[in-house]
Amino acid sequence: MYVAVKGGERAIENAHAWMAERRRGDREVPELALEQVAEQLSLLVDRVMAEGSLYDPGLAALAIKQARGDVVEAVFLMRAYRTTLPRFGATEPVDTGAMLCERRISATFKDLPGGQVLGPTFDYTHRLLDFKLAAEGEVPEAPVGAPREGAVPHVVSFLNAEGLIQDEPESDETPRDLTREPLDFPADRALRLQALARGDEGFLLGLAYSTQRGYARTHAFVGELRIGMVAVEIEIPELGFSVEIAEIRLTECETVNQFKGSKSEPPQFTRGYGLVFGQSERKALSMSLVDRALRWKELGEDFVGAAAQDEEFVLAHSDNVQATGFLEHIKLPHYVDFQSELELVRKMRREAGAMQEAAE
Amino acid sequence: MTESAERRIECRMERRDWMGVLARADPERLAGAWDALGLAPGFEWLRKPEFGAVMVRGRAGATGAPFNLGEMTVTRCALRLEDGRDGHAYVPGREAAKAEIAALCDALMQGPEADEVREKVIDPLAGDAEAERAHIAAKAAATKVDFFTMVRGED
Incomplete structure (x- = not known):
């Protein structure tokens, strides 16, 4: 009933x-x-x-x-x-090499073209509560310097030039889109990067940390972390040419990881990649460590059973909207479900009691 | 304005350039420049301002295969002036009024009003964008690390 x-x-x-x-x-x-x-x-x-x-x-x-x-x-x-917005199309892939950098640091090279630019960072603060912020008061303008002309090349391009790091195969293939088709496995790297870019920061931080602690260790160096403004270019279908319609702030992280050689190839560094909307370097770092761990198969490494290597585990649980939807639904009425469980437990207890009586 | 900004504005501008300047402009600055221009051309809508999204793509490892990074909001519209010129706009965010002005300027830039629109709207907005970039670059430059080496130990 x-x-x-x-x-x-x-x-x-x-x-x-x-x-x-x-x-x-x-x-x-x-x-x-x-x-x-x-x-x-x-x-x-x-x-x-x-x-x-x-x-x-x-x-x-x-x-x-x-x-x-x-x-x-x-x-x-x-x-x-x-979900209420019509999709007008997709942009050209953003050119992060042409980023107007607000921050750009490398943990692998001290002196590099473009320099170490700290930007508006919490790094090197003492993490002491600043009670001046509790009172009202104006902040002085930050100092300005003389900008350097010219591009700020990606750090890995230096290693690439020597063949010391694994190359990223060029392609213009249309990537799969997990907002348009259900996620299925095996996922390719494009799909993994999309899922990681929108994944929960806390979840990815925990997974990335687990790789540092030894669960699928990949020994990551931060080759480069950059934050800044990047042009967004889309083709206008009515006109048949493309226009740079916006500049958005992105955070990009490239890690340089442990190397591996084979009989046919000499040892090379490998890499992980993180790219995130806005200023979000913890997320970009986490993303690149997890991206690297998930690449074990393509790089000929062993699956050691670590969570960060398991793409199904990572991608199926990184979306916090999906996770919270399923988690929180259990607080909604389950009166009928529970009623049937209750009936079942009562029945089992009655039967167990009857058997015990019979045994005595 | 920096020298490079002047150079950039002086060079012959193509339609994609002015559409880009209009799209990236601050909505209030664009509205102010448009009001100051004082033109009110009659037009009909080909496509009324419509909010939507575009999927922003990146490349794996910055240079490899494309992937879908996430979407951004965009407003687009298209209109036709009474003399038959078409104007199009794709602007970031949910900005119907801005899209309308951008499409009107795009249409006017293709006819006799071009010089005036360029002088009073496009060039000042391009200058704003260049000044903003220079401002960010200067702030960033002040946070560039100058390493120095401490001489240690015996000679």
Whole structure:
């Protein structure tokens, strides 16, 4: 027998009204403006854009405000909005070599063309709470220097020139898109990179850390980490030529990893790659370590059973919207399911009791 | 304005260049420049401003095979002036008003108003973009590390 139960509309409405009131907080405190979120919580905005897989700082700021600062809830809102948008097409692959770098560091080469540029970083701060920020006060303008002319080449290109690092095969193949077709395995590298780029930062951080601690160790050096503005170019189908319609901020990480040789090839470094919307270097680093670990098969390494090597494990669990959807659904009513379990346990206990009595 | 900015603006501009300048412009700055221009050409919509997304692609290892990085919001529209010139716009974000102005400027740039639109709208906006880039480059340059070596040990 199935009995449909209705009810709870008023309770739900009132719960949402209370949630909205709590979100607003103390009315004596000025309401948060979206510009304040976008300008002053910009790394949070970047994270919501990256995991929401939709670059739009204004929308991300709104999602953060609506979600009361809950990252996964905000990401969920971004994903839901994205599904309402028609797809106009795809961009040309971005040229990160032409990036206007705000930050560019290498842990492998001290002196390199373009130099070590620290940019607006938390590195080398003392991680002491700054109580000056608790009081109001203006921040002085940061100093300016004389920019150097010319391109800032990728660090791995130096190793590439000597053949010391594994080359990335060039291709213009249209990549598979996990937002348009169900994820199936084996996934190719393009699909893995797409999943990692939108994956949960915390999950990827944990996996990347596990490889450093010895689970599928790949001994990564940060060949290069760069953050800055990159041109987005799309072809205008009506006109038949392409236009640079925007500049977006990206974080890119290239790792240089342990090498392996074979009978036919001399030893070479290998590489992992991370590319993320916004300023998000923890995520880009994590992505490149996990990308490298997932490449074991193509690089002729052994599968040692580590989580970070298992593409099905990584890709099926890295999406926080998917994960939270399934996790959180168990708090919704399961009265009928549970009722049947309850009946079953009672029946089993009755039977066990009867058997025990019979035995005695 | 830097020398390279002037050079860039002086060189003959193609349609893809001015469409790019219009697309990347700050919406308020574009609206201000358009108002100052004071033109109000009649037009009909070929495609009213429409919000959508484009899939941004990257390359594995920066130079390898393409992959889908994530989408970005884009607004597009197309219109036709009374004299038959078409204007198109693809601009980032959800910016209907900006897309309309960008498409109008695109159409006007293909006729007798081109010099005026270039002088009052395109060139100043290109200058803004160049100044913004120079500003970022200068801030970054100030954070470039100058290594020096400490002489240690005995001679």
